[in-house]
Amino acid sequence: MQKINYQIFILVLLLAVSGRAMAQNYYPNGKQWVEKAEALKPKLTETIVKPTTLVELVKNEDAFQGWEAKNIAPIDSLYNKSIRQIKEVVVDLGDHYTGYFTFNLKTIWGAADSPVRFRFTFSEVPAELATPFDPFPGAISRAWLQDEQMTIMNVPSTNTLTRRVSCRYIKIELLGASPYFDFGISDIQFKALTSAVKQPEALAASTSPIVKKIDEIGLKTLKECMQTVYEDGPKRDRRLWVGDMYLESLANVYSYENHNLTKRCLYILAGLSDDEGYVLGTIFEEPEPHPQAGQRLMDYSLLYNVSLKNYLLATDDKATAEELWPVAKRQLDIIKNYVGDDGLVDYERANKEWWLFFDWKDGLNKNAAIQGLMIFALSETFDLAEALGKTDEIAEVPALIKKMKKAALANLYNTKTGMFACGDDQQISYASQIWMILGGVLNEKQSQKVLTAVMNTPEALSPGGPYMYHYLIQALINSNMQAKAKELLVNYWGGMVEKGADTFWEVYDPNNDFLSPYNFFPINSYCHAWSCTPVYFIRKYPEIFQQ
Amino acid sequence: MQKINYQIFILVLLLAVSGRAMAQNYYPNGKQWVEKAEALKPKLTETIVKPTTLVELVKNEDAFQGWEAKNIAPIDSLYNKSIRQIKEVVVDLGDHYTGYFTFNLKTIWGAADSPVRFRFTFSEVPAELATPFDPFPGAISRAWLQDEQMTIMNVPSTNTLTRRVSCRYIKIELLGASPYFDFGISDIQFKALTSAVKQPEALAASTSPIVKKIDEIGLKTLKECMQTVYEDGPKRDRRLWVGDMYLESLANVYSYENHNLTKRCLYILAGLSDDEGYVLGTIFEEPEPHPQAGQRLMDYSLLYNVSLKNYLLATDDKATAEELWPVAKRQLDIIKNYVGDDGLVDYERANKEWWLFFDWKDGLNKNAAIQGLMIFALSETFDLAEALGKTDEIAEVPALIKKMKKAALANLYNTKTGMFACGDDQQISYASQIWMILGGVLNEKQSQKVLTAVMNTPEALSPGGPYMYHYLIQALINSNMQAKAKELLVNYWGGMVEKGADTFWEVYDPNNDFLSPYNFFPINSYCHAWSCTPVYFIRKYPEIFQQ
Secondary structure, three states: OOOHHHHHHHHHHHHHHHHHHHHHHHOOOOOHHHHHHHOOOOOOEEEEEOOEEEEEEEEEEOHHHEEEEEEEEOHHHHHHHOHHHOOEEEEEEEEEEEEEEEEEEEEEEEEOOOOOEEEEEOOOHHHHOOOOHHHHHHHOOHHHEEEEEEEEOOOOOEEOOOEEEEEEEEEEEEOOOOOOOEEEEEEEEEEEEEOOOOOOOOOOOOOOHHHHHHHHHHHHHHHEEEEEOOOOOOOOOOEEEEHHHHHHHHHHHHHOOHHHHHHHHHHHHHHOOOOOOOOOOEEEEEOEEEEEEOOHHHHHHHHHHHHHHHHHHHHHHHHHHHHHHHHHHHHHHHHHHHEOOOEEEEEHHHHOOOOOOOOOOOOOOOHHHHHHHHHHHHHHHHHHHHHHHOOHHHHHHHHHHHHHHHHHHHHEOOOOOOOEOEEEOOOOOOOHHHHHHOOOOOHHHHHHHHHHHHHHOOEEEEOHHHHHHHHHHHHHHOOHHHHHHHHHHHHHHHHHHHHOOOOOOOEEEOEEOOOOOOOOOOHHHOOHHHHHHHHHHHHHHHHHHHH | OOHHHHHHHHHHHHHHHHHHHHOOOOOOOOHHHHHHHHHHHOOEEEEOOOOOEEEEEEOOOOHHHHEEEEEEOHHHHHOOHHHHHOOEEEEEEEEEEEEEEEEEEEEEEEOOOOOOEEEEEEEEOOHHHHOOOOOOOOOOOHHHHOEEEEEOOOEEEEEEOOEEEEEEEEEEEEEEEEOOOOOEEEEEEEEEEEOOOOOEEEEEEOHHHHHHHHHHHHHHHHHEEEEOOOOOOOOOOOOOEEEHHHHHHHHHHOOOHHHHHHHHHHHHHHHHHOOOOOOOEEEEOOOOEEEEEOOHHHHHHHHHHHHHHHHHHHHHHHHHHHHHHHHHHHHHHHHHHHEEOOOEEOOOHHHHHHHOOOOOOOOOOOOHHHHHHHHHHHHHHHHHHHHHHOOHHOOOOHHHHHHHHHHHHHHHEEOOEEOOOOOOOOOEHHHHHHHHHHHHOOHHHHHHHHHHHOOOOOOOOOOHHHHHHHHHHHHHHHHHHHHHHHHHHHHHHHHHHOOOOOOOOOOOOOOEOOOOOOOOHHHOOOOOOHHHOOHHHHOOOOOOOOO
């Protein structure tokens, strides 16, 4: 009787395990890949930052978003006083940091006969602190905003906020205290975390001050986003997205060289790919690694392949590239599923069945862009196959590239305007030109013509933010338009520098400080991975940027 | 060289230690007493409470403070739904508990792509939840109010609020969530804590239902306040006060019999007495045991002696009583310092140099009350000395008692009104009569006359709350007015029962639900130690209360 039960138990267990494996993993090694990724989880470097300055928020219409943080006193003027008298104060860490906030409360007179209550608000930029959060008009979770109430039962005490925050400024508001004792705040410490350890090389002495500054802020941005994965932004969304990882890993190759972080991200994305083997747009690390189920993000899935190729180039780690090769190969099926015999992507179906991101840009028609990106991904994946001696496994790719390029030119290129256009209204956008050039559809001369044309077309849909700007700079460089590439990079990222950026922003429109994809600018991320790529450009192309 | 340094080190250490000991401890064993108290710290009993009901707050002018919590649905109607749809809900634990709040968040669809934000408000009574806390008009710390915001980074997750709370009702408000996933709350658990373990004996079958109910609620009140010390109230102030301990330990003797808790409190108060050896009004356990320095509360210091005597009577633990005898003896010096050769307390000086509490009652003249309480403390301390065979150490006390009684009658008794009166306006108060009777200034017949007279004097200052009511009941019993004692106890505490009390309140005026010593009734404690004493009366005097 017992024996039979035991056998049934084993049978049920086997069925459960195999069922689970089948449901979760398209790849037989999926589970091990996640374990491999976990074993690569970096121990973060901790730096204790002590603020030195108090600031005051001052309205200033010339300042970014209309607010300036004005230095008003040294930190000791907080530490030497009663917080019951001060009530509200803004502390400046002096730069952007990601980590944990700790402070002491000390008694001035009396014994604490009650708890005390504070609100702490952490902000990356001044206007974020000066703008009331409620009533909250935003389109995403209010909980992203970094205001936290703390009830502290004992004074004196050392207190640490359990939430990791990302900030330069800390507003302290006393919300409750007893009249029967007095107390002060002291020894504010911010434990800053990063997995970027190595000191990147100095730029050439000949580099212009603005390029140096852009590089410095780009490095800082990247460093802040490098945590236990490549995060998109340490304030929000605090997680690994393929598109951000692609750009961060590019910049990492030329700066911090933490290749194990890239390796971890490649493994975790592979291990958490969906039940058809497609790499999902984003994954979460907590409470245990898991994907955003169902979030098929076509451009991101294809950029996984490019990231893997770049990882191999940077490290020569063939073992990893070979192990993950089936994932890259599988992503190509996305292209095969949506490209017809005519060499054209079925944009309508792709756009319905997947999320095509490309840019935060309302109304953008992504037909040409996805056609171009597919060709780019095919080329890069073929390069990867060549490096691994596996071209025979995707022997059809060169012909497919050729067909898709031809179809693109025949169907998406408007000979009259000399630019790519798509949709019924023949929409002209930077995105379309950029991705066709990155896909290698045009030769150098044609590329230059197309880029020049779009830059001379005011009604063309311009890049919505830094992410698309990256691809624009790359397209200019690929088209041998170095001067223009440098000019745009300096103008765009330099614009953020001039507006006082400590780190580069998720959203930047030189003409609209308040632009937000979430209907509330304070919830934008002001330290965002995809904006760090000047680091890559400046360091990969010293002949363009360090002269 | 090394040897010399070592000697200097030891010297400095000895100086530091002795300096510290001299500064802190009047009693040579003060430090060891605190250590003894710490060794007696009870391990709390934990009970997991799971709520079964949701309630709605309904205005009802017949209900206590105008609000009623109306049962509307079983808890499953919360657990089975999306909290994004519900947004706000009030959970009923079914009774008052003290401890820690835990809940699960579970995903309904999607993967959590953002943190979520809640406000939890914990209340002991319904109106506390229905009254906005801000702008806060109260005279003590806003932080006592039990509303806490929580940002929760992950769903699914199990979350525990780090703050210990005291409540029956829990309002849950969702303040932030993402539109891209849905989630629910489930498995709310409340870990209830107490150091009251023993099941008290059942009352006699003959006991009336209302007395049974009063006893039950009194027991609950005491149990909630018995934590690692006798707290005054588990919501507020959550700490040991001598006056509350005195009443709690009386009730404990007749119910939970956790005499070690009394012992711990006696030791900790002795060890943390001030640099002149006077027991301070209150001490704090965290972050390490420390007194409210300088808080000399004359009636409380003297009641320390009475508590020690009662502890000895209940336990026969002579070793403890002997060890703490010097403390009791020293408290008598308070009396000697303020009583003149005429046998009268120098009320003006005493009232200036100490806090005389007695009651929350505006305008109360405490001259007669402190004279009476001093005589009471002298008598009780002499009883203690007798039990320890130490009367020779305070041989002067009987004569002092006699002199003080005589002086009281000659100077504070108004023969015209037949009541004690004090101050220029010959103020008549219950407090004056009560404490003269407890001091044994009057014989039985006189006591009855005085109490009857004051109860027939509408302008007499009546007891401000349950603390003074305790002494009134005791004075009635001491005066052999059993029927009146029972009537008042049933009327007063029964009044709270009728108004729906789960535990007895810090403040109770039958005619004013909104009375608050802190200018804001929601901050009152609705489970307060000093209101638990019906337990003591009902069980100590079964012939009065259990018939």
